[in-house]
Amino acid sequence: MKCGYVALIGRPNVGKSTLMNHILGQKLSITCRKPQTTRHRIQGIKTTPVGQAIFMDTPGMHQDEKKVLNRYLNKTADSTLLGVNVVVWLLDGLYWHVYDEQIFKKLDYAGLPVILVVNKCDKIKDKQAMLAFFAEARQKYPFAAIVPVSALKSTNLDILEQEIMALLPEAAAIYPEDQITDRPERFFAAEIVREKLTRRLGDELPYALTVEIERYEEHSELSKIYAAIWVERSSQKSIVIGKQGEMLKNIGTEARLDIEKLIGQKVYLQLWVKVKKGWSDSERALQSLGFVDNCD
Numbered sequence: 001m002k003c004g005y006v007a008l009i010g011r012p013n014v015g016k017s018t019l020m021n022h023i024l025g026q027k028l029s030i031t032c033r034k035p036q037t038t039r040h041r042i043q044g045i046k047t048t049p050v051g052q053a054i055f056m057d058t059p060g061m062h063q064d065e066k067k068v069l070n071r072y073l074n075k076t077a078d079s080t081l082l083g084v085n086v087v088v089w090l091l092d093g094l095y096w097h098v099y100d101e102q103i104f105k106k107l108d109y110a111g112l113p114v115i116l117v118v119n120k121c122d123k124i125k126d127k128q129a130m131l132a133f134f135a136e137a138r139q140k141y142p143f144a145a146i147v148p149v150s151a152l153k154s155t156n157l158d159i160l161e162q163e164i165m166a167l168l169p170e171a172a173a174i175y176p177e178d179q180i181t182d183r184p185e186r187f188f189a190a191e192i193v194r195e196k197l198t199r200r201l202g203d204e205l206p207y208a209l210t211v212e213i214e215r216y217e218e219h220s221e222l223s224k225i226y227a228a229i230w231v232e233r234s235s236q237k238s239i240v241i242g243k244q245g246e247m248l249k250n251i252g253t254e255a256r257l258d259i260e261k262l263i264g265q266k267v268y269l270q271l272w273v274k275v276k277k278g279w280s281d282s283e284r285a286l287q288s289l290g291f292v293d294n295c296d
């Protein structure tokens with residue numbers, strides 16, 4: 001039996017969450033067209049007859065460290081290389097980004113086997129160019145494997161899984177075979193609410209909101225969830241609430257139905273919108289929202 005940790009790295013929006021969701025066959029992390037939607041490390045667990053791969057879904061490797069929130073995201077992304085056995089580096093096309101040079105340096109330093117995955121290959125028509133890019137990639141770095149995939153269409157994901165398993169050490173499984181995450185349900189409840197908010201309001205409120213579960217009560221028939229949606233300004237509060245509360249009501253209904261599906265039980269979901277001025281710029285505010293607990 002093989003077992004070990006796999007770090008998923010790559011720039012924002014290359015498709016890390018989509019890849020993990022399709023490998024696990026279940027919606028675990030939030031996907032969205034806007035970059036930087038993954039704020040937490042989510043551990044997804046894939047167990048096959050060959051072995052168990054424990055995935056770390058990292059936030060994108062961000063360049064802009066001006067804001068504290070971005071700085072936090074970077075630290076989380078970097079620390080995922082510690083204690084992992086295999087790195088899966090996702091690109092979303094046949095090109096390198098100027099920032100990738102730093103990733104090569106980090107990988108060199110870490111000395112781990114790295115699988116290069118070119119995602120979104122459903123959009124790549126020129127197969128010759130793809131082969132030339134792979135040859136160039138091999139010159140740049142001793143990749144353990146290079147795999148073109150389409151996370152969205154599940155193309156070549158079986159090959160990728162085989163390559164990952166082959167690189168994992170011989171070890172007994174850490175988690176039971178039917179477990180796909182170690183995150184508590186309240187975390188997913190917050191992520192689901194945030195996904196609904198981002199999908200409906202993303203263009204208007206890109207970084208300005210976050211969701212905190214204030215209370216999560218499990219009862220045999222019904223789970224009661226009380227969540228606060230934090231925004232930066234009172235004008236944003238009005239946008240989230242919408243005309244006569246319509247927006248918030250729709251977000252609440254959509255989120256509740258998804259949470260019910262996830263936990264297989266009826267849910268009572270109450271949402272409040274609260275204003276926390278300039279929260280994304282303040283370490284203290286981040287701390288009180290639980291964002292800085294796994295820094296460094």
Ligand SMILES: Nc1nc2c(ncn2[C@@H]2O[C@H](COP(=O)(O)OP(=O)(O)OP(=O)(O)O)[C@@H](O)[C@H]2O)c(=O)[nH]1
Nearest residue numbers: 013014015016017018035036037038120150151152
């Ligand atoms: N055409 C195509 N689109 C894809 C594919 N995989 C992902 N996408 C799209 O790319 C966008 C970003 O995907 P995500 O999975 O959210 O990207 P991410 O890397 O997790 O992004 P961050 O959370 O910002 O780090 C979404 O609109 C996906 O539907 C693919 O194989 N083909």
